[in-house]
Amino acid sequence: MTGLLAGKRILVTGVITETSIAFHIAKIAQEQGAQVVLTGFGRLSLVNRIAQRLPEPPPVVELDVTDQDQLGMLADRVREHADGLDGVVHSIAGAPASCWGDFMGAPWPDISASLQVSAYSLNALAVAVLPLLSPGASIVGLDFDARVAWPDYDWMGVAKAALESVNRYLARDLGGRGVRTNLVASGPLRTIAAKSIPGFAEMESDWDKRAPLGWDASDPTGAAKTVCALLSDWLPATTGSMVWADGGVHAIGQ
Template sequence: MLLDGKKLLITGVLMDSSIAFHVARLAQEQGAEVVLTSFGRTFKITQAISRRLPQEAPVIELDVSKDEDLDSLADRLGEHVDHLDGVLHSIGFAPQGAFNFLEAQWSDVATAMQISAYSLKSLAVACLPRMREGGSVVGLTFDAQYAWPVYDWMGVSKAAFEATSRYLARDLGPKGIRSNLVSAGPIATTAAKSIPDFEQFARWGEHSPLGWDVKDPVPAAQACVALLSDWFPATTGEIVHVDGGYHAMGF
């Protein structure tokens, strides 16, 4: 199996419609042992959703904006796994004010940047004491080379997120750890509901040579699982597009 014996930390499992949920499901089906994270009011929700996986996975508290959660993460992971082979970063948040580019206040932008970009570095560093050589950090992005309608400061955060992955690739490479991203097309997840006028992305498939289903998170999850495996041992700092081919078209 693709992930036989691997031990993975998966963030961002909130509902069974999320990409992260399907990464966790596919990872277990491919032989991995999975630990999930959640925090606050969503913790019990993640615990309930975990029961829908092939094997119920433990859930540990992690708010990436809290130093105390990050500083203790490796020790708390040790209660469930003795090491890590990979981590999925599927975390993003921006206050509503950040979705108005010209009027956004720094406080809203700072929150978006910390949770949606800086946290990739924070999470990777927090996991390092448990990570083995050959490990893999995989994050989920939304193509940041364009100024999308309504995405605004979340789009800027994703640009920072993509740059962060490249710098992680540089600094973690000597430790034998890869850092890559999957740039997924729009998926109708819980997080997407916070984006104003998200429904306009429903026509994405009209300009994608392979088509696109905003209700199908599995293709993006499959790419994440592949990058978490040993099948990309010499690939780092990369962004794999899973968007039906939209990014390559001239629309």
């Protein structure tokens, strides 16, 4: 089999629907020759049904990143389908409704939950799969540029800033094992998660106007291909980085 990811064993988290960025990552990874295993949270029957729509329906392993028992069993569950991993995709984020649109009023328990799910989980996932990672393996997380404060993004923006910091520290600690860890910062995409963001429609419209390359919020292909590039062997000296797949908005002043 040929392709950018030929022979690679890739674990992809966060597939919920066909609009999920993770779904498109899994699809492109398979088209590029990878063996894919998915993780699912909550409605596993739904994830299994969505998995059937991939070019080669992959196995689905249950994973709640806030459940230490499931994290502890993850490596053994993945071993039932793959004898190791060359790549891991972290496509996990979430925050209670109070964390959006009211930065000053969100309660700590909700903020804490958003930080655990959206930032700490990158470290938790890396630790859980560490026994499976081959030298040269690549961990890639999905980000939304947290260098600035976005309207209504509030505590999710803080969580993404924490995610970016976790990524840097993981790069430091995993580099000696030959493992790379990076983030892909996409522009706004129409996913289920995006529907919970106040003002998303306005952000989407403005993004297309500002992006030098233009921006189609209904097409996650650019972000998915960028993730697959980082999963490949073609960026062997890149780690601790945030790679933009946003049409160029990050480079343009207000």
